[in-house]
Amino acid sequence: MAYTATNPYNGEVIQEFTDTTDKEIEDLLDKAESYYQKAKRVDFAKRADLLNRLAGEFEANLEDYARLSSTNMGKLIGESRTEVNKIVNYARYFATQGPAFLQPKNYDKLSVGSTAHVEFSSIGIVLAVEPWNFPFTQVMRVFAPNFILGNPVILKHASIVPQAAQAFEKACQKVGIPEGAFANIFATHDQIDKIIDDPRVQGFALTGSEQAGSNLAAKATKNLMKTTLELGGTDIFAVLDDADIDKAAKDAAQARLANAGQVCTAAKRYLVSDKIYDEFLDKVKKEFDTYQPGNPLNEETTLAPLSSQSAKEKLQEQVEKVVAGGSKILYGNLNVDEGPGFQFSPIILTGMERNNPMYDEELFGPVAQIYRFSSEDEMIKVANDSRHGLGGAIYTADVKHGNQLATKIETGQVAINQVLDEQAEVPFGGVKSSGYGRELSDWGIYEFANIKTVLN
Numbered sequence: 001m002a003y004t005a006t007n008p009y010n011g012e013v014i015q016e017f018t019d020t021t022d023k024e025i026e027d028l029l030d031k032a033e034s035y036y037q038k039a040k041r042v043d044f045a046k047r048a049d050l051l052n053r054l055a056g057e058f059e060a061n062l063e064d065y066a067r068l069s070s071t072n073m074g075k076l077i078g079e080s081r082t083e084v085n086k087i088v089n090y091a092r093y094f095a096t097q098g099p100a101f102l103q104p105k106n107y108d109k110l111s112v113g114s115t116a117h118v119e120f121s122s123i124g125i126v127l128a129v130e131p132w133n134f135p136f137t138q139v140m141r142v143f144a145p146n147f148i149l150g151n152p153v154i155l156k157h158a159s160i161v162p163q164a165a166q167a168f169e170k171a172c173q174k175v176g177i178p179e180g181a182f183a184n185i186f187a188t189h190d191q192i193d194k195i196i197d198d199p200r201v202q203g204f205a206l207t208g209s210e211q212a213g214s215n216l217a218a219k220a221t222k223n224l225m226k227t228t229l230e231l232g233g234t235d236i237f238a239v240l241d242d243a244d245i246d247k248a249a250k251d252a253a254q255a256r257l258a259n260a261g262q263v264c265t266a267a268k269r270y271l272v273s274d275k276i277y278d279e280f281l282d283k284v285k286k287e288f289d290t291y292q293p294g295n296p297l298n299e300e301t302t303l304a305p306l307s308s309q310s311a312k313e314k315l316q317e318q319v320e321k322v323v324a325g326g327s328k329i330l331y332g333n334l335n336v337d338e339g340p341g342f343q344f345s346p347i348i349l350t351g352m353e354r355n356n357p358m359y360d361e362e363l364f365g366p367v368a369q370i371y372r373f374s375s376e377d378e379m380i381k382v383a384n385d386s387r388h389g390l391g392g393a394i395y396t397a398d399v400k401h402g403n404q405l406a407t408k409i410e411t412g413q414v415a416i417n418q419v420l421d422e423q424a425e426v427p428f429g430g431v432k433s434s435g436y437g438r439e440l441s442d443w444g445i446y447e448f449a450n451i452k453t454v455l456n
Contacts, residue, residue, distance in 0.1 A: 002365040003186040007294050008074030008305040011340040017162045018077075025195065026185045030150035032125045034202045035180025039122060039150035047148050051098075053175035055091035058084055058136075065136065065167060070296045072161040073132045073307040074342065075259060077297050087140040088444060093424035094445065098148035101442045102449075115456045120449045122150030123226070124202030127195055129216065132307055133165035133262045141428075142205045143168075143182060145445035151203065155184045156192055160308055170402045188326050205447040206230070207264075210433055228447050230264065230429055232362045233390030235420070236383045236409070237267035240376075240402075241275040243395035247417070249280055252368075253287035255393065255419045257346060260304040261366035262311070264434075265391040265420050268363060270370040271379050277372045285331050285348070293343045299300045306342040306365055315365040316360055322349055326355035330370065334357025360387050372453035376405065377424040384410045390430035391420045412438075 005018040020028075039047075058065055066080035075083070077373040097426050102120045125147050130138040135157070135207050157165035169184040187195070195201055196219045204220040206213050207230040220227045235436060237255055239248045255267035272280050294301035306312045316336050323329065332347035352359055363369075373379040383392065393415040397404045406414035411431040415419060422428045427438035 003159045005163045006070050006160065006308070007071050007341075008307055009297075009341045011309070013344070014071060015163060017166075017186050020191070022191065022194075025187065025191055027159075028154060028180075028185065029125070029195070029198060031180035032154060032183065034181075035124060035152050035178055036150065036200075038122055038178075038179070039152075042150070044102055044148060047150070048095040048099055050175060050177055051091050051095040051144060051147055054171060054177065055088045055095070055182075057171045057175050058091070059088045062088075063236055065164075065171075065295070068164050068167055069161075070133050073135060074305045075298055076301060076304045077109040077299065079259060079304070080296075083137050085135055087136050088431045090137075090424050090440070091144050094144040094148050097317045098145065098445055101168070101445050102149065113426070117454050117456075118222065119452050120149070120446070121453065122146075124151065124451050125198075125200050126151045126153050126203035126205060126448050127156065127192075127201050128153055129192065129204075129212070130158065131207040132158035132161045133259060133264075136168060139165070139168050140226070142438045145439075146203075146448055147177070149182060149445060149449055150419065151448050152180050153182050154195065154201075155182070156187050156195075157184065159186075159351070162186060164454070168302050192216070193219060196225065199221060199223075202226065204228075204372055205437075205439075205448075208232075213435060217396060218227055224447060227428070228439070230437075230439070231389075231435040232264040232364070232432060233388040233411070233430060234268045234360065234362055234386045235265055235390055235411070236269045236271050236392040238271040238379055238383065238392070238394045238405075239273060239276065239280055240394070241273035242394040242397040242419075243276070244397070245276055245280055245283060245359035248395040249283035249287050251373050251393075251419050252280075252284050253291065255289050256368045257288070257303060257366050258419075260306055260344070261346075262307060262364055264362075265422075267393060268369065269420075270368055271382055273379075274369060274371055274372045274374050281330070281348075281370065285379055288331060288346050291346065291403075293337075293345075303343075303346070303366070306344050309342055311365065312336070312342045312344055315363065315367065318361065319347060319349075319367060322352065322356060322358045322363075324355060325358060327351045327356060327369075354385070380405070380408050384408075387433040388430070389432040390434035391415070393418070393420050 005014040069080035128142040213229040291303040293303045337343040402416040427443035429438040
């Protein structure tokens, strides 16, 4: 597997990395296991202090880390700054709340008359296989809760963001995170398989494609290893007839085009009441018109390129299949942008019927689908007619009613009158083919904990 940083704006190779050797991986596993054994004797508060220092490192050098995110995967520099600020928030959240989450919980009245307490402890090495679209966020979501808990983390990052992966490791070293607590590896597929088979590795977290999640989780499950998966989605963006159409249209464009549409929880499917369909479509087209491609490092650029040539080619092929299957293009065209970089012009599709070969596929880029509905029952039926179940949004003037509808949507999260975004304080994850398990909040810190009951 070639670990290469290539600038998505101009296609220029920035830096190439050699694969980690088998010997180096074995040494890292030894160090991780040694750290795991030592960490059992370390107070949660000491690790919290180190996590706060890591947050301070990213905050103090925000511009440097943000630039790496932009040059490795093409994110707009403003979006990159937001991402770095987010991981600062995540680190401080778990540094502050993590020790409290891990205090023993007492149960004084059991059915048999005795008492008990539940305590939380580490389980061992956690292997994290992470994607390129949020090169720092994805790593911190796994590292921060597991570091507080005492689980060492070994990171296998996406091959196109090696500089970001290396930078996270160096940041840990810089602030004094103990050796073995975190390691980045440039591993091959065969090496990942061997790591999963190592009995010292007790947890496996993956964010990525359904195929990767299915294949690697099967290997981990074979070894009775605890796993969490976040595998993308076909999120809805539902607009009811009483919604603020101007806000909905503006948010709809942002929810589809942010990060060039390369977001698992992006608004992939617009579901719009037929009473406002024409007005909404006209306004969302005008919002799409305001997004201008260019160099992600320029503040004026509002539409980033795709992350790689392969991502561009795959999305182009998907759109061609959608159209061949009977759908029509309402906005944009099929012509691939020329040039050395990986720009892809936004598209809005309509007429995506159940028999279209791409009906239930995730289009990972600036391509939206739009549906019209005549009743809320119809909207809910279309929303849930998907093998995915990650997120969604509902726009309505009646927030109480919006919440009632949200309970009927088969996803891990729903936003009301706002663009869906993850927050440290609440759990993040999906159902169905979008995966299982949760990251962030107290739910996330317990995923790889030994939850031990002690009866008295």
